[in-house]
Amino acid sequence: MEWHQIPLGLLQTNCYIVSKEDNTCLIFDPGEEGDKLSSFILENKLSPLAIILTHAHFDHIGAVEEIRETFNIPVYIHENEADWLIDPSQNGSQLFEIGKLVKGNRADYVLTNEKELKIGDFSFQIAETPGHSPGSLSFYFKEAGFVISGDALFSGSIGRTDLPGGNHAQLLKSIHEQLLILPEETIVLSGHGPATTIGQEMDSNPFLNGF
Incomplete structure (x- = not known):
């Protein structure tokens, strides 16, 4: 299994x-530049099975x-943010005035309390990690x-909690109870940066000291 990091937008x-x-793949958080992302997928002859949102x-x-639409695949999202895909006032595109409102269709699958997900030959665990947003996974x-x-969780930092639905104490609780329990050698693939x-953040992340 391989992972590819593609910064977008x-x-x-x-x-x-x-x-x-076998070149099947899962896509996590396609944030922008769909043409760039599609080109990468096609050039590497990948076959996407699903879009999954943190x-x-x-x-x-x-x-x-x-x-x-390009790959005719389903979208997965947590129930607490199921409406955000169709509501610019909740997903932040209206608040931040980014030049366009981000508004799409509803997700195909809404995750509730699942602890594990299997898609094709992929099997992985799901942890609810709210705090940055109420439906963060x-x-x-x-x-x-x-x-x-x-x-x-980021390299040397944590998610901001000053946006609607954010909660600093809840985020710290999520990180300590859901992420820092993983083996220290676990690679953390963050939303930015x-x-x-896990070990590096336990040792040196200033936001986690003294929790």
């Missing part, structure tokens, strides 16, 4: 493509409809040794 939001040897802020969902690929954390590891 003005905020350079990390989209992740997780692929297997959360539904505009910079993580801007290319959802384009990619969904992290996805742990145990055998491959990485977790896609969205905007919960470089990859890190």
Whole structure:
């Protein structure tokens, strides 16, 4: 199994493509630049199976409809943000006046309390990590040794909590109870910036000290 990090859009939001040897793949957070993302998929002869969202802020969902239509694949999202895909006032594109309103169709699958998800030959664990947003999810690929954390945990930082639905104490609780319990060598694939590891953040992340 391989992962590919593709920064997209003005905020350079990390989209992740997780692929297997048979070239099937999952797409996490197609935030913008659908043409760039499609080109990467086609050039590498990948076969997408689904779009999976860590959360539904505009910079993580801007290319959802384009990619969904291009490859005819379903979209997965947490129930607490199911309406955000169709509502610019909730996904932040209206609040931040980014030049366009991000508004699409509803997700095909709404996740509630699932702890594991199987799509094709992919199987991975789901952890609810709210705080940055109420429906934030992290996805742990145990055998491959990485977790896609969205905007919960970054290299040397954590997600902002000053947006509607954000909660600083809740985010710290999510990180400590859902992410820092993973093996220290686990690679953390964040929504922005470089990859890190659980161990590195436990040792040096200033936002986690003294919790």
